Amino acid sequence: MDLSAISPTLLLASLMVAATPILLAALGELVVEKSGVLNLGVEGMMITGAICGFAIAVETGSPVFGFIAAALGGALLSLIFGLLTQYLLSNQVATGLALTLFGLGLSSLLGQGYVGIRPPAVEKLNFGPLADIPFIGRVLFTHDLMVYLTLALCVGTWAVLKFTRAGLILRAVGENHDAAHALGYKVVKVRLLAIMFGGACAGLGGAYLSLIRVPQWTEGMTAGAGWIALAIVVFASWRPLRVLLGAYLFGGVTVLQLNLQAAGLAIPVEYLSMSPYLITIAVLVIMSAPRKGGKARASLAAPACLGRAFHASH
Amino acid sequence: MKRRTILAGAVAALALTTGAFADGHAKTKVGFIFVGPVGDGGWTYEHNQGRLAVEAEFGDKVETIFQESVPEGADAERVITQMALSGADLIFTTSFGYMDPTNAVAAKFPKVKFEHATGYKRADNVSTYSARFYEGRAVQGHIAGKMTKTNKVGYIASFPIPEVIRGINAAYIHAKKVNPDVEFSVVWAYTWFDPAKEADAATALIEQGADVILQHTDSTAPQAAAQKAGNVITFGQASDMSEYAPMPRVSSIIDNWAPYYIERVKAVMDGTWESTDTWDGIGPGMVGIGEISDAVPADVKAEALALKDSLADGSYHPFTGPLKKQDGSDWLAEGETADDGTLAGMNFYVEGITGDIPN
Numbered sequence: 053m054d055l056s057a058i059s060p061t062l063l064l065a066s067l068m069v070a071a072t073p074i075l076l077a078a079l080g081e082l083v084v085e086k087s088g089v090l091n092l093g094v095e096g097m098m099i100t101g102a103i104c105g106f107a108i109a110v111e112t113g114s115p116v117f118g119f120i121a122a123a124l125g126g127a128l129l130s131l132i133f134g135l136l137t138q139y140l141l142s143n144q145v146a147t148g149l150a151l152t153l154f155g156l157g158l159s160s161l162l163g164q165g166y167v168g169i170r171p172p173a174v175e176k177l178n179f180g181p182l183a184d185i186p187f188i189g190r191v192l193f194t195h196d197l198m199v200y201l202t203l204a205l206c207v208g209t210w211a212v213l214k215f216t217r218a219g220l221i222l223r224a225v226g227e228n229h230d231a232a233h234a235l236g237y238k239v240v241k242v243r244l245l246a247i248m249f250g251g252a253c254a255g256l257g258g259a260y261l262s263l264i265r266v267p268q269w270t271e272g273m274t275a276g277a278g279w280i281a282l283a284i285v286v287f288a289s290w291r292p293l294r295v296l297l298g299a300y301l302f303g304g305v306t307v308l309q310l311n312l313q314a315a316g317l318a319i320p321v322e323y324l325s326m327s328p329y330l331i332t333i334a335v336l337v338i339m340s341a342p343r344k345g346g347k348a349r350a351s352l353a354a355p356a357c358l359g360r361a362f363h364a365s366h
Numbered sequence: 367m368k369r370r371t372i373l374a375g376a377v378a379a380l381a382l383t384t385g386a387f388a389d390g391h392a393k394t395k396v397g398f399i400f401v402g403p404v405g406d407g408g409w410t411y412e413h414n415q416g417r418l419a420v421e422a423e424f425g426d427k428v429e430t431i432f433q434e435s436v437p438e439g440a441d442a443e444r445v446i447t448q449m450a451l452s453g454a455d456l457i458f459t460t461s462f463g464y465m466d467p468t469n470a471v472a473a474k475f476p477k478v479k480f481e482h483a484t485g486y487k488r489a490d491n492v493s494t495y496s497a498r499f500y501e502g503r504a505v506q507g508h509i510a511g512k513m514t515k516t517n518k519v520g521y522i523a524s525f526p527i528p529e530v531i532r533g534i535n536a537a538y539i540h541a542k543k544v545n546p547d548v549e550f551s552v553v554w555a556y557t558w559f560d561p562a563k564e565a566d567a568a569t570a571l572i573e574q575g576a577d578v579i580l581q582h583t584d585s586t587a588p589q590a591a592a593q594k595a596g597n598v599i600t601f602g603q604a605s606d607m608s609e610y611a612p613m614p615r616v617s618s619i620i621d622n623w624a625p626y627y628i629e630r631v632k633a634v635m636d637g638t639w640e641s642t643d644t645w646d647g648i649g650p651g652m653v654g655i656g657e658i659s660d661a662v663p664a665d666v667k668a669e670a671l672a673l674k675d676s677l678a679d680g681s682y683h684p685f686t687g688p689l690k691k692q693d694g695s696d697w698l699a700e701g702e703t704a705d706d707g708t709l710a711g712m713n714f715y716v717e718g719i720t721g722d723i724p725n
């Protein structure tokens with residue numbers, strides 16, 4: 053065993069990259085759930101975003117257009133979910149699961165001609181002298197633009213939800229849609245916008261996988277990342293900054309276990325492999341353990357109208 | 367109890383119908399169970415090429431069906447049962463983890479023929495087939511040992527099963543032979559197909575100093591990760607992966623299932639199918655070595671090709687003594703070669719590899 057082979061600097065740097073796709077998808081889903089909608093189709097939207105972004109980036113030669121297309125693709129797919137659940141009042145759980153299956157199928161159809169092609173490279177941002185600072189420079193200032201945009205989006209989501217009128221309306225719709233409706237807010241419209249935001253974020257997360265992290269297109273390449281994003285939202289008890297923590301924790305453990313294996317750690321590999329999932333489950337259990345007063349912590353934090361259909365009768 | 371009897375009756379009736387089909391009254395229906403998507407660019411891609419070759423060979427006389435991305439385990443049993451119920455005459459299950467599900471379903475459908483890849487459990491209607499990938503690994507190990515500058519070779523392994531362990535051993539023995547200082551770092555990914563994880567594993571190995579990456583997982587993600595890192599060489603796995611040539615991919619192991627699939631489908635059509643155990647290597651053409659690119663120095667390339675030829679004509683066996691096991695105990699004496707039984711159940715590292723095999 054040679055633990056000195058693991059460089060904490062490189063580890064933290066790869067952690068930030070590994071966490072970005074799930075962070076994006078989880079942030080989107082957080083906003084959706086804050087508006088009172090449960091969309092289990094994150095995996096489907098991610099993979100659709102992954103192929104839309106990949107295809108457009110390859111065709112235009114520009115990763116920027118690729119990411120825009122990924123956001124649009126994810127949002128469009130989520131719009132199907134939005135129309136079905138908000139106007140036709142279909143069951144959100146079933147529709148979300150169907151969306152995942154549909155997204156996986158659609159993406160492999162769209163991706164037929166893109167297997168084995170290399171996408172245009174995404175340049176890392178050049179911070180000049182900042183990147184030369186020992187440790188911090190390598191960890192923080194050697195990434196591509198999307199890593200920083202994602203962090204900004206995380207802080208932005210937090211600020212909007214906490215300090216702005218728009219955030220207040222979104223939360224009101226999620227907590228009590230009847231009251232929000234009585235106050236004159238357009239519940240369905242707010243929810244549709246939230247759903248599309250969620251779809252766009254999931255799409256961006258998928259494109260980050262296909263354009264930067266992997267980078268290539270293969271069918272089924274998200275391999276469950278969307279489900280992890282869903283778990284992280286609960287893990288974070290619907291708070292954006294905790295989503296960041298959750299995503300970094302999950303990304304960190306994932307990268308760390310591979311590094312520990314490569315360094316030849318004596319812990320059985322099975323434990324290392326399952327550790328990211330075990331930790332996620334453990335925290336979920338702790339989060340939902342009952343508190344004084346009998347209510348579970350997670351259910352205290354969950355938007356009260358989560359997963360409930362709204363139909364204005366007048 | 368009653369319901370079970372009815373079910374058993376239904377199953378028996380269906381088995382009879384499929385049996386009738388097998389007599390040649392209609393198209394021969396051939397099913398394939400794949401562990402990944404057909405577009406993975408590796409393992410499943412090549413099995414699907416074999417399926418397409420069967421269609422091309424027999425045209426209207428055959429109908430093929432396939433199910434991709436079938437998880438190994440209980441789900442697989444359901445999918446295989448479904449395929450048998452839908453009237454398949456011959457079903458290829460193409461991953462190690464389908465071994466028990468295949469045999470369980472085969473026991474319920476005695477008239478349907480099953481072919482399980484890379485396993486070792488057979489029955490009257492279950493054949494096994496595999497390729498001697500370890501012969502290709504020997505060639506890779508030779509090139510890896512010659513080309514590494516850091517003397518560190520990273521190996522992305524999937525599951526701790528004999529097939530994977532054989533590959534690690536074969537590669538190590540031949541790398542060590544040409545470079546006594548070489549070290550192997552093995553990462554167990556516990557997946558056949560997860561591009562993001564495979565890319566992360568490759569990155570972790572590269573960051574720890576490996577400049578050769580061998581993979582026993584199915585996607586091309588490690589190739590992309592190596593390319594991004596620069597100055598790292600890789601080998602195509604299961605498929606040629608030539609889109610990453612000449613660097614990082616310097617050569618590859620190519621699985622060629624088409625001739626076997628055609629032969630077995632023919633046997634079902636002729637009614638001559640029997641349960642067999644097939645294990646072919648470079649010689650019969652089931653394992654191919656992809657073109658060695660110009661990134662490899664000419665002398666190393668010549669040696670690698672000579673090694674390939676000696677493996678093909680059988681004059682050299684990759685596991686030739688003297689060889690010891692990892693714990694230092696003797697395994698093969700001078701000049702002795704490993705028998706197929708030991709190879710098929712290989713569950714130990716050879717001397718020199720560090721780390722433990724997970725169990």
